[in-house]
Amino acid sequence: MLIQRPNLDVQFQLEHGSADFSVGDDIKGTAFIIPRKNISPHQLSIYLEGKVKIQIDRTENAVPLPPYTACQTFLRIEQPLMLKSSTDSGLLQGGLRHEIPFGFTVPPRVRGSVCQQFCHHQQVQEEHSLLPPSIGQDDMTPSEISVEYNIKLSLTRGINRDGMPAVAEWAFPLFIRSPRIEEAPLLVPEDSKHYCLSKEKFVSKSPISFSRIGALLSRTAQPAAIQQAKAMVRYLPVDLQFQAISGPHLPQLSSMCVSLNAITTFGEKPEIHLPAAIGSSAWDPYRHSYVQTVSLGTSTPSPLEWEKCHFTEDLDSSTTSIASGIIYSTSVKVPIKLPDNLSLPPTFSYCLVSRIYSLTVTLRFHISGQWSRTTSLTLTVPLQIC
Numbered sequence: 001m002l003i004q005r006p007n008l009d010v011q012f013q014l015e016h017g018s019a020d021f022s023v024g025d026d027i028k029g030t031a032f033i034i035p036r037k038n039i040s041p042h043q044l045s046i047y048l049e050g051k052v053k054i055q056i057d058r059t060e061n062a063v064p065l066p067p068y069t070a071c072q073t074f075l076r077i078e079q080p081l082m083l084k085s086s087t088d089s090g091l092l093q094g095g096l097r098h099e100i101p102f103g104f105t106v107p108p109r110v111r112g113s114v115c116q117q118f119c120h121h122q123q124v125q126e127e128h129s130l131l132p133p134s135i136g137q138d139d140m141t142p143s144e145i146s147v148e149y150n151i152k153l154s155l156t157r158g159i160n161r162d163g164m165p166a167v168a169e170w171a172f173p174l175f176i177r178s179p180r181i182e183e184a185p186l187l188v189p190e191d192s193k194h195y196c197l198s199k200e201k202f203v204s205k206s207p208i209s210f211s212r213i214g215a216l217l218s219r220t221a222q223p224a225a226i227q228q229a230k231a232m233v234r235y236l237p238v239d240l241q242f243q244a245i246s247g248p249h250l251p252q253l254s255s256m257c258v259s260l261n262a263i264t265t266f267g268e269k270p271e272i273h274l275p276a277a278i279g280s281s282a283w284d285p286y287r288h289s290y291v292q293t294v295s296l297g298t299s300t301p302s303p304l305e306w307e308k309c310h311f312t313e314d315l316d317s318s319t320t321s322i323a324s325g326i327i328y329s330t331s332v333k334v335p336i337k338l339p340d341n342l343s344l345p346p347t348f349s350y351c352l353v354s355r356i357y358s359l360t361v362t363l364r365f366h367i368s369g370q371w372s373r374t375t376s377l378t379l380t381v382p383l384q385i386c
Contacts, residue, residue: 007155009034012172022177023131027104031153031170037094039155041081046153048104050075050176052132052352054266055144056288067144070268072352074110075131075149079103102151106176107131124274124349133178133345135355140262140292140344145353149174179386180346182225186276186382194263194276194358196380197221203251203367203375213367216251217241218377220361223336225384228344235333236361236381242306242328249368250306251375256334257362258296260383262344262355265289270351276382293360294342299335306330334361338385347384357383 014029021027031046052072058065082101083092092098109129136146150173154166188195198219205211220238236258242251265275267287275287306328336359338344345355358380365375 007036007039007168008170009036010153010170012151012153012170014172019173020175020177021106022179023106023108025106027102027106027151027174029102029151031100031102031151032097033092033100033153034097035092035094038091039094040091041083043156043158044081044100044153045078045156046081046100046102046151047076047078048149048174049073049152049171050110050131050147050149052350053146053148054268054352056266056268057144068268070352074351075107077104077107100153104151108178121273124272127274127349128271128351130180130348130350131176131178132348132350132353134174134176135264135345135353137175138343140294140342141264141355142290142292145264145266145290147350147353149176178346178348180348180384182386183384185222188222188382194261194356194380195382196378199377199379201375201377212245213249214242214244214246216365216375216377217243218363218379220379220381222382222384223359225347225386226336226338227386228338228346232337234336236336236359237331237333238361238363238379239331240304240329244326244328250304250328251365251367252304253301253332253363254366254374255298255364256301256332257298257364258334258336259293259360260296260338261358261360261380262292262294263289263358264292264353264355266353268352271349271354274349275354276347276349276356294339296337296339296359301332304330304332332363344385346386357385359383 011032012029013032014027027048050073052074054070056068056070058068079102083098108131110131132147134147134149135141136148150171153170155168156165157167188197198217200215200217202215203213205213218238218240220236223234223236226234244250265271265287267284269286271287307330309327309329347356348354360378360380362376362378367375
């Protein structure tokens with residue numbers, strides 16, 4: 001990659017060609033420079049940089065305002081210059097090509113975080129200290145948000161670079177992966193903004209009928225984390241209960257639809273909570289969220305095998321309000337598989353930007369005795385991608 005500026009022509013070359021790295025990897029290469037005139041090596045610096053960029057729309061009440069851009073450099077690792085050629089005077093001669101080898105190791109953590117004093121919990125501080133992954137490149141992230149990594153070469157006007165702004169900069173983009181370990185399942189608050197683990201619905205004979213056939217209840221729990229590197233089908237178990245009020249007919253599943261929701265939360269101020277674990281009442285009104293959804297497909301299940309069971313106290317409270325009827329239970333496994341052509345960052349939370357995921361499962365039932373209609377229940381489940 002040749003980058004031309006009035007002062008220098010710069011070309012970066014990685015040792016192994018690929019610009020895709022993960023935590024712990026070594027990034028080795030060479031920057032080839034051709035100065036237009038003699039310069040001192042002390043005017044140059046080469047470093048690995050990580051930066052968050054967020055553009056926030058501040059338009060309120062139909063009053064147009066310019067967007068606000070929040071930018072934070074969370075990583076800067078500079079290395080001493082190791083020049084392979086220079087003149088007797090120590091200057092880099094203009095018109096000649098000079099080589100600057102570089103080598104960096106991708107760290108697992110950032111050296112400091114601007115949000116440490118704002119965090120309410122040690123778990124938040126721990127999560128925010130982990131290196132955020134690259135986002136903003138066809139990964140269900142809005143165009144206004146990016147986490148970028150670059151090898152940068154900068155040139156200052158004077159020899160003393162401390163506190164002196166760069167005259168010019170040259171950047172070579174990198175893609176950094178920062179996988180996460182699997183966390184314990186979330187304790188989903190009742191007023192969760194993103195999740196719904198149980199749903200109940202009364203079943204009527206027709207849209208205009210008040211005659212109820214029964215009550216249908218579905219429940220599920222957070223599945224095991226998905227490793228993107230291992231493309232395999234997972235199954236989400238869903239427990240079903242049906243309390244029949246009139247008639248012997250039991251529901252049958254006609255289809256199961258699954259979609260993946262990528263939720264990007266961001267703001268100009270550091271996040272003080274983990275966004276996946278808070279309810280609507282604790283949500284920061286100045287925190288923004290962007291949701292993009294992709295369908296994971298629709299499947300047709302085998303016929304359900306209902307089992308008659310006795311009344312138990314762990315039924316949903318709204319179900320227990322039905323005074324009479326027979327209760328049946330069964331379960332179904334919903335297949336989950338991420339698209340092979342979709343590259344997603346892991347679930348992560350950083351000061352200014354976070355990414356969480358959920359699965360939306362819609363179960364459509366048909367019950368004999370209903371008139372040309374189906375009953376559907378929709379659940380939204382937390383999903384961790386590692």
